Amino acid sequence: MKHRNQFRYVKSQHLEQVSVLRAEMNDFSYGKHAHEEFSFGVTLAGRQDFFASGAYHRSHPGNTIIFNPDEVHDGHSGVDDELQYRMLYIHPDQLAPVLKSVCSKQKADFRIVDTLLNDPLLRQHILSLALLIEDQTSNKLQQEYALYQLAVGITQHYGEYSPDQKARKVDHLLRQAQDYIHENIQADISLEDVSQQANLSKYHFVRMFRKQFGITPHQYILNCRINRAREDLESGVSLDDVVFEYGFSDLSHFNRRFKPVFGMTPRQYQQHFLSS
Incomplete structure (x- = not known):
């Protein structure tokens, strides 16, 4: 098999501190690291194996991966087939006001408790915003609305933004x-x-x-x-x-x-x- 690793980063032209990674890889392994942003990923093909939140995870096509800011993780392809995924990075300063507009009860120390989940609606919102950022012809209104829809999806999945006990401690x-x-x-x-x-x-x-x-x-x-x-x-x-x-x-x-x-x-x- 010919090994091919491609990484394409795109910064939003209209939303500050928001960017997208489109990755295709099979023989590359991420070292342990963390981002300052919230990271919302969708596995598109292959299998994404990684360690985060004290446990090993396997993400299959259609699964959503979420890392909170400063959450340490690694990652690699878990099968011979090529791993393909998109990862959306949103800084807390950009996400917090939108979450607040959707749910006034959002806590200042909001963190997402799930690392790996299967939520078709949330997956759709992540990919919609990612595709708009990659599309250089999309306008500010489209991207702002897509970010708002993502905040709605988070609200619907998590309700009131109560941080988990680990975050409180x-x-x-x-x-x-x-x-x-x-x-x-x-x-x-x-x-x-x-x-x-x-x-x-x-x-x-x-x-x-x-x-x-x-x-x-x-x-x-x-x-x-x-x-x-x-x-x-x-x-x-x-x-x-x-x-x-x-x-x-x-x-x-x-x-x-x-x-x-x-x-x-x-x-x-x-x-x-x-x-x-």
């Missing part, structure tokens, strides 16, 4: 440490710097952080830097400047960290956006 001190990382992502952050934000010893902090978020603080910092670097690449910042700005030792180091998350090298990713 997230340690406030760990969230403070997480906020510190986001605010100082370009600095040379040490483990001691971060653990002090939670008023914990370094090693106790590492254990608690890994238990809560699924990765170590070091891995989380790298993940955040990669997400910020991706935004700069999309904006046309030079590759050398991005490597220097986010503390990667050299381009090779950046390549090794970036490709397992986005399926292509940073240079390919930037060219992909600047040429589209």
